[in-house]
Amino acid sequence: xxxxxxxxxxxxxxxxxxxxxxxxxxxxxxxxxxxxxxxxxxxxxxxxxxxxxxxxxxxxxxxxxxxxxxxx
Numbered sequence: 001x002x003x004x005x006x007x008x009x010x011x012x013x014x015x016x017x018x019x020x021x022x023x024x025x026x027x028x029x030x031x032x033x034x035x036x037x038x039x040x041x042x043x044x045x046x047x048x049x050x051x052x053x054x055x056x057x058x059x060x061x062x063x064x065x066x067x068x069x070x071x072x
Contacts, residue, residue: 032062
């Protein structure tokens with residue numbers, strides 16, 4: 001009984017690795033879009049310094065996503 005439980009735990013651990021990679025790539029893809037909406041929100045409130053910060057973070061995350069996805 002203990003051996004089957006150990007095999008099951010190892011299998012579940014191995015099954016979560018691709019899921020974690022998928023979630024990580026999902027965050028990389030969504031991050032520039034999220035930064036874009038934050039920059040638009042800052043623009044609506046006339047907070048230009050914060051808008052430029054979010055635009056910079058968005059550009060960096062965009063290029064990081066392209067690099068991680070193998071485009072660059």
